[in-house]
Amino acid sequence: MFINIDPSSGLPIYIQIAQQIKTAVAMGRLQPEEPLPSVRQLAVDLAVNPNTVARAYLDLEIEGVIYKRQGAGTFVSGQGVEMSKAERRRVLTELLEKALVEGVNLGLSEQELRETFDRVLDKILLGRAPEPVGK
């Protein structure tokens, strides 16, 4: 699992870890039921405090992205992150708003904004397309 920690970003490290695991799940780089490294192992790999990794895992567990199985470790949850549709929309709207405000401020036209949106969405959907069947 590749996680890139940037201490110079103002974002707390536990949030960076949680966000990148969420992205990995959304992009299909982490599959349902896939095991995650232990808190200790990931802490050593990333050279960060184990409490920080533990906090990221706890947040992800609360959000239903991952789950713990007694004695077996931590795993990526099965299909459907337990978040209501309205909640998911709210989170997305908030993120898009930030990005689009930046876009407007950069002087992009409406047309350019829509094209960029489509291009990024295509890229993401393409990235998680299932493997072709039969071969």
Add this chain to the structure above:
Amino acid sequence: MNSDLNNILGDYALETRGLWRTFGKFEAVKGVDLRVPKGTVFGLLGVNGAGKSTIIKMAMGHLRPTRGEIKVLGRALGEDLVEIRKRVAYVSENRYLYEWMTVAESISFTRAFHETWDDGKAADLLKRFSLPPGKKVRQLSRGNRARLCLLLALSFNPELIILDEPTSGLDPIVRRDFIENIVSEIAEEGKTVLFSSHIVDEVERVADYVAIINEGEILLVSTIDDIKTSYKRVRYATNGTRPEVAGLPGVLAVENGRHEQVLTVSAWGDETLRSLGERGVKNPEVLPISLEDIFVNTVRAERERRAGL
């Protein structure tokens, strides 16, 4: 880590009260109250000469405080120095080793002082660090000397590990060895780590708590996450007139652009938002700020405050 709970229990690995140290006329440490909760990693962050090493040397009993109290693992330092030394590991920038001993001799020599010595751990670290047992200390590279010191410090299972600028002058590989091993120590229940550094990145990765030290005083103590939540950069367009914000509580720094103002705020919240609103600030944009910028701005604000006195 729950600092309130620790306050109630008084469960500190290290506690200082009103710690002072002067060297002639120079005041190196000026009334430091430090509380390092058990089981946490505590980083002392400060520029060179800020007083970090002096605090650590006093905590290790290597230097007598001019005044003030120190408790280590619940005991007053004066009472029980020998007992405390058995439970506290110390790694300093000036690595103290006997030049004429071999690596293996250094290990068996140190082993003799500690009933809690763990042979398995020492052997494991020797292998992990690829240290040559038969080589004399004087022939070791700088990085290998540092690794040997870490091995000696960790192999007796100390309750408190104190590291004074542990990675200073080391190459990135040895530095990473240090950080990874310290991290893996912390993962073991109950161990406390206190380390000093002027490298912000290091403190930020590893520490639960950070204390920013400047000219012998603590400017700020908090958990890293709390700092990052309460410290923000706030940016907004000035639309012709610049609002008067310099005096607002919690505003550490004001940067003026041509058409914008950027504030560094130490306690971002509704209150600051409201008082900015009262001064005509519209749609402020709140940005995260790195620990490095917080460190620099806190130290600068203190210098300006003193210059103004």
